[in-house]
Amino acid sequence: MACVLIVKTGDAFPEVVDQHGDFETLFKKQLSTALPTHLDLQVWDATRQPSAPDLDAVAGILITGSHSMVSDAEPWSEALKPWLQEALANDTPMLGVCYGHQLMATAFGGVSDYHPAGRESGTRTVRLTQAGQQDPLFSQLPANFVAHLTHAQSVMQAPLNCTVLAHNNHDAHQALRYGPRQWSVQFHPEFTAPVMRAYLERQRAALRDQGEEPDTLLANITDCHEATSLLRRFLDFL
Structure with missing residues (x-):
């Protein structure tokens, strides 16, 4: 049986893991009810398991977020780049999220680094470009939609x-397409409102330091069903 491979690139905060599950669990919760019977979900922890899975048995790849930074070029992260390049060359469907987004962009020739405007956190509005409105994965979304975000790079x-x-106003590259079935997004389609709330609570001091009001960001958290729908729609391209 072919698998949808969740590539785990880090761990969520302990309180998030305790209350809601780790990054890979958040993906599983969103995908499990929509997964075709001929596919199963598997997890590869790239930070702890150095041997990359054989791409021949992989129907699609999802790359999680992380508290690591792509620009730190950690050995496990750098080792993923040629594997991702091979997956792109093979037209293996891929969807990278947050760290996965930045890692894919870097692997394919871009640059990821700290944003000069600081951290972007909370439920924020994202806007489709004209290309996004015509994209086979994104065209189902309205031109403006809300999504959960938490990233410094x-x-x-x-x-x-x-x-x-x-x-959006903060980030020129909220979503990218690299090939016919290879996408990445800066936002977190796997997050629920309670998970986003837990992240903001953890980041209160850092957000205040850059001139934002955490209580306002917390009050603006809402469900992001449209952004989340990208995960289930991604399965249609496997």
């Missing part, structure tokens, strides 16, 4: 041959 320079599908 961003894709600062997109790869030359990719297409920008979404952006």
Whole structure:
């Protein structure tokens, strides 16, 4: 049986894991009811298991977020790049999220680094580009939709041959497409409102330090069903 492989690139905060599950569990919760019977979900922890799975048995790849930073070029992260390049060359469907988004962009020739405007956290509006409105994965979404975000780094320079599908006031590269079935997003479609709330509570001091009001961000948290729907729709391309 072929698998949908969740590539785990880090661990969520302990209180998030205790109350809601780790990053891979959040993906599983969103995908399990929509998974076709001929596929199963598997997890590969790339930070702890150095041997990359054989791509021949992989129907699709989802890459999680992480508290690591792509620009730190940790050995396990750098080792993922040639594997991702092979997956792209093989037209293996991929969807990278947050760290996965930044890692894919870097692997394919872009640059990810700390955003000069600081951290972006909370439920924020994301806008589709004209290309996004015509994209087979994103065209189901309204031109403006809300999504959960928490990141200090961003894709600062997109790869030359990719297409920008979404952006917002903070980030020019909220969603990118690299090939026919290879996408990445800066936002977190797997997050629920309670998970986003837990992240903001943890980041109160850091957000205040950059001039934001955590209580206002907490009050603005809402469900992001449209962004979350990308995960289930991704399965249609496997």
